[in-house]
Amino acid sequence: MNKQNTPFVNQEHKATKNNLTIAVAGNPNSGKSTLINSIAGSRLQVGNWPGVTVEKKSASFDFQGRKITLVDLPGTYSMSPYTQEEIIAQDYLVREKPDVIINVVDATNLERNLYFSLQLLELGIPLVMALNMHDEAVEKGFRIDEEKMASILGCAVIPTVATKGEGVDRLMETAVAFTDSFEAHRPVVISYGDDIEKAVSAIEKNLKDHPDILAGHLPLRWMALKIIEGDARAIENYKAGQYAAVAENATRHLRSAHGGDLEALMADTRYGMAAGLTREALQKPEKRKSELTERIDAVALNRYAGIPIFLLAMWLMFKLTFDISGPFTDWLDGVVAGPLMRWAAAVLAAISTPGWVVSLVTDGIIAGVGAVLVFLPPIFAMMFFITLLEASGYMARAAFVMDRMMHAIGLHGKSFIPLLLGFGCNVPAIYATRTLENPRDKALTALIIPLMSCGARLPVYVVFTAAFFSAYAGTVLWSLYILGVVLAILMGLLFKKTLFRGEAPVFIMELPPYRMPTVKNLMIHTWEKGKHYLIKAGTWILAISVFVWFGLNLPWGVESKKDSYLGKTGQILAPVFEPLGFGTWEAAASLLTGVVAKEIVVSTMGEVYVPNAEEANEETRSLGEDVREIAVSFGGAFVDAANNVFSTFGIATMSAEEEEDTAGLKSVLAKTFTPLSAYAFMVFVLLYLPCFIVLVAMRHEFGTWKWAGVTIAYQTVLAWIVAFIIYQGGRLIGLS
């Protein structure tokens, strides 16, 4: 081993280091995140990589008296970055120089996993390989000679079964021990063959003066190999462009011998090495057993059964997500709107707080907290099922089955699931777009999600259809849902040709074997995503709720809603809605508050049209009664959730309770709207900008307000145009 080959290696390494950084890298589907969970468990911190929205998981803990920082790198197939995730992984490894890399390798899929391992070894960082899913490999009759692998690669190879925690302790001990005798564990340089090695040394000679290499940032050999490969991104990223002439010279012979395609030569060589290593170290049984995965896929991807099975799975997921979470949402809503508000009001009154502060705290802040909380149950439920689909391997199949259809409108097969969830609630649907790896597919999907008519719009439809279209309410309802879908398709096509023009989406996706997800993993993933929502989106939602409160209650001492800033804005905006058939300040103000949550359109209408009907009787209750009530209703939520799971599915779940208190409103509406303007209004509610929680979710998921801004703009314009066409078109053909 030539020391000159890896001068970047930390010079400051002492015999023992007290703060160690361990990077965990591996292919997607190698069980990497299960292994991380097994090592770090609840100590995992989830955040984002700087500047991007790719999830970053890390954990700090003490191990054998030392401080370990474990960094989970996004799943990566190669060190030639293709996706955002892979760019992050590459950049971290090259620039941050972890003390040791744990490379998680799927023992049942050695060759392709080793292709990445070989590239990791080029970095010259000590490497410990976790030969994961070792039990599966044994079951398949694979015999893997770990010692042989270790000696060829110059790293440690530890068999692990992450789902059962087997081998994990040994893996960590080995990784830590490696840092103690750093020099001894520096990976051996694996030869790429004389021709390539000649070019490598020629380039290395010149590279040595590169400032980043002198500063110990860049692994010399790795950079030289990247230059030979012509990895444009790496060359630009690490300012290696100045070596173009050197590379040209050094590779002339190689290029003439290999038809000029050095990129292919390097990939071929690495795969050749991976195949060679696999032959050396892996013995497969003579006869290949028909695998469980193939047997399941024979049904799940069947020409005729594939789509029905997929639709059934989706129906189940949708039903379970919203039916299980629904009672808990109601419970949280009840607790916040009832006892919590009463207690806060009582406490504030006891310390003689001015009325407006009481209102700000209860109607602004506590209502805002409530708005955050009510989305927790569906987000948790959705994240649970999404994790289940991904961890089991079915997500990739779902994309496979649906891709043809989704591709036709410029989307990816995986886009179907977020769009479907959108019918329940757009907020978890936006979060579900994270299953799409490509930023283009993800943004395009998120942009059209709000056109899926969510559950919160239903109360608006219910009130209006009951008032105007009671004879054919069902047809009117369905027409709205279908209008949303049709417009989503049209807008998808439009965005594909405008905002995302020239970005060719590709679909090159591994279909991983089916695997049984572990309960622990499901729980950790679900909890983390929910927690993330609570902290990140929660703060925004709270702030905006308070802002809206001010809109409703300023200027000071405002008596009627008409004179509040909101009412005044409604009056200003009313003429805009005139051509749509509902140019009243009441309608405009209701639409404005609908930005908080679309069902609020109905409650605002209740307040502005029927002002005296709203004051409910204040019940007096003791703290004890309240607490008992909360506990009893929480138990009730479980019962309801269980009942929902077994009861048949219907979308009209919310209509029954809305029915009671809207009778007065309906008669007022009948006077101010015509059936035509009522329909135009419903269409407007369907299409105009989504509630701000969806917008905050978009900001949270994309790390920028850009897509939320595009959504606000296009949906408002779209809603106006479509409502205009319906109202004016209807009048032209004589409807009223």
Add this chain to the structure above:
Amino acid sequence: MTLADLRTGKSGIIVKIQVSGALKRRLMDMGVVAGTEVIVGKVAPLGDPIEVRIKSYALSLRLGEARQIEVEEIKNHE
């Protein structure tokens, strides 16, 4: 012939990838390199994409991409 022309259950040896740039690199990183054997596994219910077995794992790709991959069919493959 191209990978898209290979019928279900048939196998072939990859000869050449016609595309260039990031897509080619991706395909190569996923194991689609010259000399490798591929078997066409399943076709999605709507006819596209397809599943191929390569390097002992399952890869799915659209016919559009498969048409860019030149293969030589293996005849009399037991």
